[in-house]
Amino acid sequence: MRDAVIVDAVRTPIGKRNGSLSGIHPGDLTAAVLTSLADRNGFDPAGIDDVVWGCVSQVGDQSGSVGRVGVLAAGWPESVPATVVDRRCGSAQQAIHFAAAGVIAGHYDVAIAGGVESMSRVPMGSARGDGQPYPPSVLDRYGITGFNQGIGAEMVARKWGLSRQAVDEYSARSHERTAAAIDAGAFDAQLVKLTELDVDEGLRRGTTADKLAGLKPAFEEDGVITAGNSSQISDGAGGLLITSSDIAAANGWTPMARIHTAVLAADDPVIMLTGPIPATRKALDRSGLTVGDIGAFEVNEAFAPVPMAWQAEIGAPDDVLNPLGGAISVGHPLGGSGAVLMTRLVHHMRDNGIRYGLQTMCEAGGMANATIVELLD
Structure with a gap:
């Protein structure tokens, strides 16, 4: 039976809203990632069976099948196909799942999975336009007039008893950990160096809980969710080269990690952000591993209460939960975040000799992906 491994x-870098990457078309951000993978690994792009690319807001500058646009922008042969995946915030993580499944099934020999989002050029919600995505049958089922992730984050904070002080302390820690990672060079080997930007742009050094306490709640007048304890709106892309162990060996590639377990789960769509909890439990159950076996967890910091509630339920130690910071400190380019987090995770595992890592992220509709990867020597 074939496996699926991550070669690279x-x-x-993640650019802040209207910042250094806002002038780059998302097709060109995609092309930069594809070109980097080819240059680093010495493959002929003509041998890529598919580019599976995540993107959430597929309108405007992201409307032209942005994965295929990226292939063409990179100057790759016209024979290289691409497809675009939308599982909301988990789009690029789902792209990884699809590429891995394709390799294991023998549909692909070599694939690239990843994603992109330019939230500066295509603002969140653009795809909705003037339409109403939820019919009365759905709204009536839940007795609501619409779904809102910010309100969901407030609901999570109340359910798990997370105070404003606690979520601000978590958020300050995210900035602190990212600053330490940048200063230690932890991201250097994974970054596509762009003329416009060579380091994650959203980091605010010196952030403290006391400083964050001065921000006004964004969704409820007496709520705890602010711009400071939420993920930053941002631009960026990431990608992974995926194949089987045998094909990697035949090409002279040394894989970084094996995709050990990949699952999906879904939960209450109103509170919306709790899906990572059942997804993690499902991944651990299916893999036969325990929390103690996992040396690093990437739980997307959509809002601070998301990883905090997850931790309360799963019981992971502080030092292995988002050890390099996360979306609160550097940003969350929606359709690309799954690949950005996985890139951070596998490089961190390799740099620190960590055998197993787990990534999960909340997604609109109450869904979540969870992926366990195993380090390979």
């Missing part, structure tokens, strides 16, 4: 993983 790269990402652009």
Whole structure:
């Protein structure tokens, strides 16, 4: 039976909204990742069976099948196909799952999986336009007039008893850990160096809980969710080269990690952000591993209460949960975040000799992906 391994993983630095990457078309951000993978690994792009690319807001500058646009922008042969995946915030993580499944099934020999989002050029919600995505049958089922992730984050904070002080302390820690990672060079080997930007742009050094306490709640007048304890709106892309162990060996590639377990789960769509909890439990159950076996967890920091509630339920130690910071400190380019997080995770595992890592992220509709990867020597 074939396996699926990650040969390499790269990402652009993450640019803040209307910042250094806002002038780059998302097709060109995609192309930068594809070109970097080819240059680093010495493959002929004509041998890529598919580019599976995540993107959430597929309108405007992201409307032209942005994965295929990226292939063409990179100057790759016209024979290289691409497809675009939308599982909301988990789009690029789902792209990884699809590429891995294709390799294991023998549909692909070599694939690239990843994603992109330019939230500066295509603002969140653009795809909705003037339409109403939820019919009365759905709204009536839940007795609501619409779904809102910010309100969901407030619901999570209340359910798990997370105070404003606690979520601000977590958020300050995210900035602190990212600053330490950048200063230690932890991201250097994974970054696509762009002329416009060579380091994650959203980091705010010196952030403290006391400083964050001065921000006004964003969704409820007496709520705890602010711009400071939420993920940053941002631009960026990431991608992974995926194949089987046998094909990697035949090409002279040394894989970084094996995709050990890949699962999906879904939960209450109103509170919306709790899906990582059942997804993690499902991944651990299916893999036969325990929390103690996992040396690093990447739980996307959509809002601080998401990883905090997850931790309360799963019981992971502080030092292995988002050890390099996360979306609160550097940003969350929606369709690309799954690949950005996986790139951070596998490089961190390799740099620190960690055998197993687990990544999960909340997604609109109450869904979540969870992926366990195993380090390979």
